């Protein structure tokens with residue numbers, strides 16, 4: 001799997017979760033969206049735990065309908081104790097075996113794709129979540145839902161960095177509503193199953209996770225910029241370029257996700273991201289210029305039709321809750337993470353953006 005992961009990154013994650021991962025010994029896990037960017041990492045980490053850490057292996061069932069999995073996701077390598085089933089989770093999944101954990105990571109995550117598939121985006125976050133909650137409830141399994149930092153919408157600056165208690169500023173109409181509103185509804189379903197049915201649910205709100213393995217045609221900002229660097233084209237910054245984001249390197253994010261799957265307080269939502277630095281898109285382009293050996297130019301352009309405008313001006317997580325309750329702490333610096341990603345992208349991307 002040299003093309004999708006840096007082996008050292010997987011080692012780093014396995015090392016950092018080695019103590020808590022013992023809970024997984026001999027357990028049964030259902031993972032949705034398992035051929036996407038995050039899902040492929042989960043499978044790889046479970047496989048590595050099976051090979052070197054756990055007394056008894058985890059058995060993993062992976063569901064994905066491959067709608068946005070790309071050519072990377074379409075190839076399913078053989079792993080022991082992992083079964084891949086092509087399934088659209090908006091339909092119930094008939095499964096009678098035991099389950100200890102259900103991880104619902106299926107979703108349409110990139111703004112480019114949720115502009116193209118707005119109904120499917122809503123269905124996977126609402127109907128898909130409901131179906132997976134039913135399975136978790138039936139099996140008394142722990143349930144983790146991949147929500148998003150986008151549920152906070154376009155925050156008032158006094159709520160930046162955002163705490164989990166911030167209710168958000170989200171439009172129910174407009175090009176981003178299908179994603180933001182359906183993730184909010186998915187979180188509400190988790191809340192109902194927890195409070196009414198006693199299901200142990202958690203929601204995870206990731207803030208811009210990046211790293212090796214992102215599809216070149218993912219269209220999120222870092223793979224988009226890396227692809228244009230590869231082809232020697234100027235970077236296209238949409239809007240006025242002052243919108244800010246924070247970026248969390250994949251190994252830090254994975255450690256946070258596993259901490260929530262295994263130790264999250266039932267019923268709770270957790271921000272998982274790296275609050276430092278909060279950086280504008282113009283400064284991101286400048287940083288890439290400094291750390292990359294290529295001569296990078298950038299243009300500031302109007303939002304293309306394929307990309308939903310109306311984007312939030314600021315995005316930065318308050319991660320004190322995950323830190324205090326779960327001991328989550330990102331340790332990979334921004335420039336270090338960017339270097340790892342750019343070196344990988346330079347080897348794998350062909351410059352097609």
Ligand SMILES: NC(=O)c1ccc[n+]([C@@H]2O[C@H](COP(=O)([O-])OP(=O)(O)OC[C@H]3O[C@@H](n4cnc5c(N)ncnc54)[C@H](O)[C@@H]3O)[C@@H](O)[C@H]2O)c1
Pocket residue numbers: 032033034035036037038039063064065066067068069073087088089090104105106107108109110123124128146147148149205206207208209210
């Ligand atoms: N990566 C991030 O920074 C980030 C940030 C916020 C939220 N999230 C959420 O985390 C989850 C995983 O993100 P990712 O970056 O791996 O996204 P991804 O697009 O790379 O992977 C999602 C996977 O879900 C699958 N899928 C979509 N609809 C499905 C359906 N109806 N049935 C079965 N499979 C379906 C896709 O084919 C794809 O393989 C998503 O729910 C996303 O919304 C991710």
